[in-house]
Amino acid sequence: xxxxxxxxxxxxxxxxxxxxxxxxxxxxxxxxxxxxxxxxxxxxxxxxxxxxxxxxxxxxxxxxxxxxxxxxxxxxxxxxxxxxxxxxxxxxxxxxxxxxxxxxxxxxxxxxxxxxxxxxxxxxxxxxxxxxxxxxxxxxxxxxxxxxxxxxxxxxxxxxxxxxxxxxxxxxxxxxxxxxxxxxxxxxxxxxxxxxxxxxxxxxxxxxxxxxxxxxxxxxxxxxxxxxxxxxxxxxxxxxxxxxxxxxxxxxxxxxxxxxxxxxxxxxxxxxxxxxxxxxxxxxxxxxxxxxxx
Amino acid sequence: xxxxxxxxxxxxxxxxxxxxxxxxxxxxxxxxxxxxxxxxxxxxxxxxxxxxxxxxxxxxxxxxxxxxxxxxxxxxxxxxxxxxxxxxxxxxxxxxxxxxxxxxxxxxxxxxxxxxxxxxxxxxxxxxxxxxxxxxxxxxxxxxxxxxxxxxxxxxxxxxxxxxxxxxxxxxxxxxxxxxxxxxxxxxxxxxxxxxxxxxxxxxxxxxxxxxxxxxxxxxxxxxxxxxxxxxxxxxxxxxxxxxxxxxxxxxxxxxxxxxxxxxxxxxxxxxxxxxxxxxxxxxxxxxxxxxxxxxxxxxxxxxxxxxxxxxxxxxxxxxxxxxxxxxxxxxxx
Numbered sequence: 001x002x003x004x005x006x007x008x009x010x011x012x013x014x015x016x017x018x019x020x021x022x023x024x025x026x027x028x029x030x031x032x033x034x035x036x037x038x039x040x041x042x043x044x045x046x047x048x049x050x051x052x053x054x055x056x057x058x059x060x061x062x063x064x065x066x067x068x069x070x071x072x073x074x075x076x077x078x079x080x081x082x083x084x085x086x087x088x089x090x091x092x093x094x095x096x097x098x099x100x101x102x103x104x105x106x107x108x109x110x111x112x113x114x115x116x117x118x119x120x121x122x123x124x125x126x127x128x129x130x131x132x133x134x135x136x137x138x139x140x141x142x143x144x145x146x147x148x149x150x151x152x153x154x155x156x157x158x159x160x161x162x163x164x165x166x167x168x169x170x171x172x173x174x175x176x177x178x179x180x181x182x183x184x185x186x187x188x189x190x191x192x193x194x195x196x197x198x199x200x201x202x203x204x205x206x207x208x209x210x211x212x213x214x215x216x217x218x219x220x221x222x223x224x225x226x227x228x229x230x231x232x233x234x235x236x237x238x239x240x241x242x243x244x245x246x247x248x249x250x251x252x253x254x255x256x257x258x259x260x261x262x263x264x265x266x267x268x269x270x271x272x273x274x275x276x277x278x279x280x281x282x283x284x285x286x287x288x289x290x291x292x293x294x
Numbered sequence: 295x296x297x298x299x300x301x302x303x304x305x306x307x308x309x310x311x312x313x314x315x316x317x318x319x320x321x322x323x324x325x326x327x328x329x330x331x332x333x334x335x336x337x338x339x340x341x342x343x344x345x346x347x348x349x350x351x352x353x354x355x356x357x358x359x360x361x362x363x364x365x366x367x368x369x370x371x372x373x374x375x376x377x378x379x380x381x382x383x384x385x386x387x388x389x390x391x392x393x394x395x396x397x398x399x400x401x402x403x404x405x406x407x408x409x410x411x412x413x414x415x416x417x418x419x420x421x422x423x424x425x426x427x428x429x430x431x432x433x434x435x436x437x438x439x440x441x442x443x444x445x446x447x448x449x450x451x452x453x454x455x456x457x458x459x460x461x462x463x464x465x466x467x468x469x470x471x472x473x474x475x476x477x478x479x480x481x482x483x484x485x486x487x488x489x490x491x492x493x494x495x496x497x498x499x500x501x502x503x504x505x506x507x508x509x510x511x512x513x514x515x516x517x518x519x520x521x522x523x524x525x526x527x528x529x530x531x532x533x534x535x536x537x538x539x540x541x542x543x544x545x546x547x548x549x550x551x552x553x554x555x556x557x558x559x560x561x562x563x564x565x566x567x568x569x570x571x572x573x574x575x576x577x578x579x580x581x582x583x584x585x586x587x588x589x590x591x592x593x594x595x596x597x598x599x600x601x602x603x604x605x606x607x608x609x610x611x612x613x614x615x616x617x618x619x620x621x622x623x624x625x626x627x628x
Binding site: 182183184186187188189190191192193194197202205206 | 361363387388389390391394395397399402403404405406407416417420421466467
């Protein structure tokens with residue numbers, strides 16, 4: 001049994017964190033995504049409390065002021081500081097994105113787990129409900145819910161949450177079914193591992209890579225959809241500092257030369273969505289995840 | 295009355311497994327596939343029963359059915375007087391402490407996310423054996439017993455070779471000190487040099503742990519070296535069963551005879567044995583089984599005999615002293 005010694009003494013393969021750093025050096029897109037993510041998070045979390053103006057504070061002396069040191073992104077028609085609104089908008093977007101991902105993961109993931117490990121009847125019932133939900137294009141579903149429940153930021157967020165549940169449910173179920181068929185599950189049964197421990201210790205940990213990629217992907221989707229709903233007037237309403245609504249509000253001044261009103265919130269949406277999708281792509285490549293649904 | 299003869303640890307009687315396929319037959323029902331039919335054998339305490347046969351003969355199905363990893367559709371399995379097939383899920387789970395399995399696929403059967411130490415500790419913790427510290431001590435001693443430095447407990451299975459992983463699998467299975475270990479082709483995927491190492495380890499461990507083995511194997515050299523008793527399966531039925539030496543020395547069933555004649559020897563000067571070449575190949579039977587002998591289509595001696603076509607030969611004791619399911623036992627000798 002001399003091979004045992006060589007394993008014990010042999011060099012440890014490179015750790016995962018070092019592999020991540022090495023791939024970061026090779027992958028500029030991932031670096032950009034990380035920088036964007038960190039900057040957006042800082043702006044959203046710390047920004048509003050550090051900036052001296054609030055998103056709803058009006059300065060009637062300076063409506064539609066161009067960007068300056070006092071107002072880095074200018075002001076809108078009511079003299080509200082666009083930078084303060086941009087910061088508040090970042091907070092709203094990231095919060096809605098996070099809320100959609102968390103509820104999607106819990107509700108959709110939960111449905112997927114139940115369908116994947118439950119019997120044929122439960123699987124059929126749950127997945128037909130999910131099919132019914134997924135039969136509507138997600139944006140249409142979100143729009144219908146917003147209109148049905150009353151236009152506003154909260155109902156828009158709720159509509160997006162609901163429209164994301166099928167993504168998580170289907171992907172989780174497929175992943176659970178794939179992992180269930182792997183030989184180490186039968187080996188666990190043979191050892192005498194109980195049903196719930198198999199789910200918790202052997203099934204769920206293996207879904208983590210797939211779900212991580214899915215979360216990043218849906219995060220970007222949620223922010224884009226929220227801005228889209230705000231833009232067509234079905235989400236947040238002015239004066240609420242939501243990026244999509246701000247873009248709509250700003251567009252009417254684009255022709256008269258007040259470009260800063262629509263441009264900066266547009267950059268915000270662009271940065272957040274690009275960051276989320278780059279992170280999802282990179283995680284997908286690094287973790288060797290096959291499909292993602294959306 | 296004399297003393298009651300020692301009861302075997304495991305008695306498998308008339309075990310059968312029929313799978314439903316996804317295909318529909320003429321009457322609209324699901325086509326069935328009989329993977330295992332009327333298989334009976336026993337395993338004595340501390341002894342080894344080998345199950346041999348080609349791929350598709352039902353060896354692995356038999357192993358999984360007797361452990362209830364798949365549910366048998368007929369027959370009985372008695373373990374130390376306990377009817378295994380009558381156990382409810384939770385009692386069955388607890389009972390698994392006494393019967394464990396070692397797998398052929400060492401890559402897939404060890405959870406890649408778990409460390410070697412966690413893998414060997416898992417059986418102990420799910421059966422609530424010892425405290426955390428006691429379990430870790432047990433893991434270290436099991437690792438040492440199968441030839442590792444206990445420090446490898448922190449490593450992942452993929453850092454090891456096939457033979458090393460099989461030793462991890464054996465340590466995991468024996469950590470509970472089971473009375474029965476089902477070995478499903480434990481060395482088939484390994485290099486010949488590593489095979490011998492694993493087989494010797496298993497032999498040593500059998501004496502040390504007083505554990506009985508059910509050894510699924512297709513390599514007849516390994517079977518002869520390792521097993522006390524042999525059961526020969528063909529299409530899920532027992533063709534011949536008996537003590538290893540008797541069965542390989544004087545095979546009574548034409549299928550066994552042809553298997554034995556097909557084993558190449560490397561001994562210089564040994565007279566080249568007559569090779570019995572079987573025609574056709576093993577083909578699973580769906581739906582109704584033929585009424586005669588299941589081996590008849592490939593049998594060199596029974597293909598044209600009316601008795602073989604009409605009557606299924608029972609497994610009966612032959613003149614050689616062990617059992618064969620053939621109307622003309624011993625007629626075809628290798």
